[in-house]
Amino acid sequence: MPDNPIYQILTPAGDVIGDVPDLADETLVGLYRWMVMARIFSDRMVALQRQGRMGTFAPLNGQEATCVAMAAPLEEKDWLLGSYRESFPYIVKGVPLLSQMKHWGGHLPVDYPYEARCIPFQIVLATQVLHAVGIAMAIKYKKEKQVVMVGCGDGATSEGDFNEALNFAGVFKPPVIFLVQNNGWAISVPRKIQTAVEYIAQRGAGFGVPSRIVDGNDVLAVYQAVTEAADRAKAGEGATLIEAITYRLGAHTTADDPTKYQPPAELDAWRQRDPITRYRKFLMDRTLLTDAQDEQLHDDVNAEFQAALDLYEALPPPNPAHQFDYTYAELPPQLQRQREEFLELGSWR
Numbered sequence: 023m024p025d026n027p028i029y030q031i032l033t034p035a036g037d038v039i040g041d042v043p044d045l046a047d048e049t050l051v052g053l054y055r056w057m058v059m060a061r062i063f064s065d066r067m068v069a070l071q072r073q074g075r076m077g078t079f080a081p082l083n084g085q086e087a088t089c090v091a092m093a094a095p096l097e098e099k100d101w102l103l104g105s106y107r108e109s110f111p112y113i114v115k116g117v118p119l120l121s122q123m124k125h126w127g128g129h130l131p132v133d134y135p136y137e138a139r140c141i142p143f144q145i146v147l148a149t150q151v152l153h154a155v156g157i158a159m160a161i162k163y164k165k166e167k168q169v170v171m172v173g174c175g176d177g178a179t180s181e182g183d184f185n186e187a188l189n190f191a192g193v194f195k196p197p198v199i200f201l202v203q204n205n206g207w208a209i210s211v212p213r214k215i216q217t218a219v220e221y222i223a224q225r226g227a228g229f230g231v232p233s234r235i236v237d238g239n240d241v242l243a244v245y246q247a248v249t250e251a252a253d254r255a256k257a258g259e260g261a262t263l264i265e266a267i268t269y270r271l272g273a274h275t276t277a278d279d280p281t282k283y284q285p286p287a288e289l290d291a292w293r294q295r296d297p298i299t300r301y302r303k304f305l306m307d308r309t310l311l312t313d314a315q316d317e318q319l320h321d322d323v324n325a326e327f328q329a330a331l332d333l334y335e336a337l338p339p340p341n342p343a344h345q346f347d348y349t350y351a352e353l354p355p356q357l358q359r360q361r362e363e364f365l366e367l368g369s370w371r
């Protein structure tokens with residue numbers, strides 16, 4: 023391993039230390055707009071949950087760079103799979119904000135926008151990693167030029183599914199990118215007791231899957247790493263494992279209290295590496311963004327969120343019986359009892 027194996031284009035202070043990808047000015051500013059939307063989406067969804075207007079939500083504060091750059095380089099025909107922390111990348115890939123609000127709000131996915139090529143996100147850890155390899159195998163059989171991007175967390179890499187998926191991908195070389203958002207924690211379990219290797223990317227070698235480690239708070243580095251992995255996959259060279267090192271600045275979900283386990287000094291140190299501040303400085307240095315334009319951009323994004331929220335709140339509340347009614351053909355007696363008890367509580371909205 024080299025001294026600093028972590029691929030970076032921008033330092034945490036926002037200075038350029040690597041080759042900036044050759045992207046149009048609008049694309050560079052577009053990445054910033056998505057990151058701002060990610061922060062606003064996360065903050066407002068948490069606030070809505072606290073007000074009883076939204077279901078349980080998993081914030082992504084601190085992970086905006088990876089959440090945007092794992093999806094932004096993908097083409098329309100590519101696929102993106104993930105878990106709850108990849109809810110925002112789905113929006114970048116083309117799933118409407120309203121659709122994600124409905125998912126978190128407990129609505130049935132009857133009108134799920136499959137045309138965006140994102141499978142409804144998984145809660146059972148790492149299951150989506152196997153699904154991704156399956157889709158990539160189908161693409162390979164059909165000799166099509168598409169790639170499957172799959173996101174998961176550091177904790178999910180301890181699941182058998184993650185390891186089985188990597189093994190299969192190493193052997194059969196389907197066009198898939200495994201992107202691990204290493205945010206330091208699996209709820210209250212720190213990364214260092216999740217695996218005995220220093221970097222999760224090191225595990226790729228054991229499966230014959232080329233791997234790299236990127237600064238997950240550097241949107242340009244993640245963008246470039248994903249672009250190169252997608253090019254490799256589409257050229258028939260198989261899978262890549264990318265470990266994006268980032269940090270969860272918020273709670274695991276709205277049902278969690280991270281003050282019980284997250285050391286305040288660690289949190290403070292990562293706050294100094296905020297991915298949005300870093301990229302904003304880069305854009306300002308390049309005269310691609312001014313304070314006034316930034317303010318306007320925030321207003322526009324807030325308005326976009328509000329427009330989707332207005333549509334969401336005009337919907338009839340989700341039917342709490344649905345989660346029981348569409349899982350079993352015949353409900354076992356203990357679930358029948360739970361259903362009755364649950365319906366007595368009424369809808370949470």
Ligand SMILES: Cc1ncc(C[n+]2csc(CCOP(=O)(O)OP(=O)(O)O)c2C)c(N)n1
Pocket residue numbers: 107145146147174175176177178179203205207208209270274
């Ligand atoms: C198979 C499985 N086991 C346990 C859980 C409970 N669980 C939900 S989230 C989580 C931690 C996941 O951590 P990580 O993979 O690092 O993702 P992060 O939440 O940090 O994005 C656990 C253990 C689950 N959802 N699925």
Ligand SMILES: [Mg+2]
Pocket residue numbers: 175176177203204205206207208209
């Ligand atoms: Mg994690």
